[in-house]
Amino acid sequence: MNTLQLILIGTIVMLSLGIFVVVMVVLQQKQVVQYKLKLKDKDLQIQKERLVAVLQGQETERKRIAEDLHDEVGAQLSVLKLNLNHLQQLAGNGEKERIKETKEFTDTIIQQLRFISQSLHPTTLENLGLSHALDSFCSLMNKNKQIAISFKTDGTTYPVDREKALNVYRVVQEVMNNVLKHADAQHVFITYQSTPGLLTIRVEDDGNGKLVDQYGESRKKTGHLGLKNIESRLNIIGGNITFVKNSPAGTVAEIRVENYQPVV
Numbered sequence: 001m002n003t004l005q006l007i008l009i010g011t012i013v014m015l016s017l018g019i020f021v022v023v024m025v026v027l028q029q030k031q032v033v034q035y036k037l038k039l040k041d042k043d044l045q046i047q048k049e050r051l052v053a054v055l056q057g058q059e060t061e062r063k064r065i066a067e068d069l070h071d072e073v074g075a076q077l078s079v080l081k082l083n084l085n086h087l088q089q090l091a092g093n094g095e096k097e098r099i100k101e102t103k104e105f106t107d108t109i110i111q112q113l114r115f116i117s118q119s120l121h122p123t124t125l126e127n128l129g130l131s132h133a134l135d136s137f138c139s140l141m142n143k144n145k146q147i148a149i150s151f152k153t154d155g156t157t158y159p160v161d162r163e164k165a166l167n168v169y170r171v172v173q174e175v176m177n178n179v180l181k182h183a184d185a186q187h188v189f190i191t192y193q194s195t196p197g198l199l200t201i202r203v204e205d206d207g208n209g210k211l212v213d214q215y216g217e218s219r220k221k222t223g224h225l226g227l228k229n230i231e232s233r234l235n236i237i238g239g240n241i242t243f244v245k246n247s248p249a250g251t252v253a254e255i256r257v258e259n260y261q262p263v264v
Contacts, residue, residue, distance in 0.1 A: 066121035077110050115140045130165040131192050153192040161262045167233040174230050175203050175253050183207030199260040203253040204246055211251040215243045
């Protein structure tokens, strides 16, 4: 074997070793990246589980308070109204008017109590589903006469997963709170649409349109306008929300949730 052949063989061996080293380094780096991604996914999963636990705790406490308001305070107010009815029958002409005013004030308190109880724990959501719960929510808001709300559904009856329905309901509540506080709107239109794979809810107002800019600014801050709460809930259920300016005025918030039906 001459010198040229030895050099050629040595070169091939060195190239092979070099390629082997490069491949090993690449594989090692790939394993490191995969390990880091796995840790990141695990950390995100832990954070999600913690958030779900916190939200479930909040819902449990809300349910307890709502039941106490309905069973205890609501019952006592109903007894008070019955006593006022009895007193009105026994009272003289001068006192009847004052008792009537007290009854009307009591009715207002009872109505407000029902609204608070329903907001804390929407029993309609458990019994009749998301669409009916949102319709009931709009009716209660209209009775408060703060703003005129119209609810429209496409008539579909696809079932919504219980956890996803509750989170969507809370998101709509939060959006409405922001409209009431910041939009200076007179009317709100809530539209419910669903296909077998996609649930879409639009909240449109005729206000000043400033919510779009404020929502954009709030993404740079923490907890501003409740957007963090909105996005956290939607992240849990794989949904998203977008905000655009309405025409001719106001804001449109569109909530979209894919694969929203219960897993059979």
